[in-house]
Amino acid sequence: MTDATGGAKGPDELRRQIERTRSELGNTVEELAGKADVKGRARARAADLRDKAGAMTVQLRSSAAQAGHTVHDRAAHAGPRPVRTVVQAGMRHPKPVLAAGAAGAVVAVGVLRWRHVHGHR
Known part of the structure; x- marks a missing residue:
């Protein structure tokens, strides 16, 4: 009271x-x-971005594999000989193709993040 x-x-x-x-x-x-705690917040943000990049990499690998199978099927049935050769080379050596795709995705995410931070939309 x-x-x-x-x-x-x-x-x-x-x-x-x-x-x-x-x-x-x-x-x-x-x-x-x-x-x-700026350092702790920066660490948390970096971990969040790593998680998003990892998820995007998995998604890109899946999409790339699916696209590769689709292109391979189409090229095997209707494509000209040079296209078929390139697709077959990509299917024999998928790691460089996936690495290039993942690198492209990381660059795209970096560019989008930079544009967001610097006010470019």
Whole structure:
């Protein structure tokens, strides 16, 4: 119970107010410490970007494999000899094709991120 001026009426009420104020102050200090931890926030952001890049790499590999099979099927049935040869070479050596695709994706993500940070849309 408090009096009309907002002060404590007794020692028990005063203790409760002190405990509530301590709790609020502790929460505020934790929030400020989190905001001041620039290094920790940067690490978390970097981890998030790594996760997104990894997911994109998996998705690109899957898409590249699917596209490769589609192109291979079409080239095997209707394509001219030079196209068929290139597709067959890509199917025999898929790692360089996937690496090039992943590198292209990383560059694309970097360009998009740079444009976002620098206000270019």
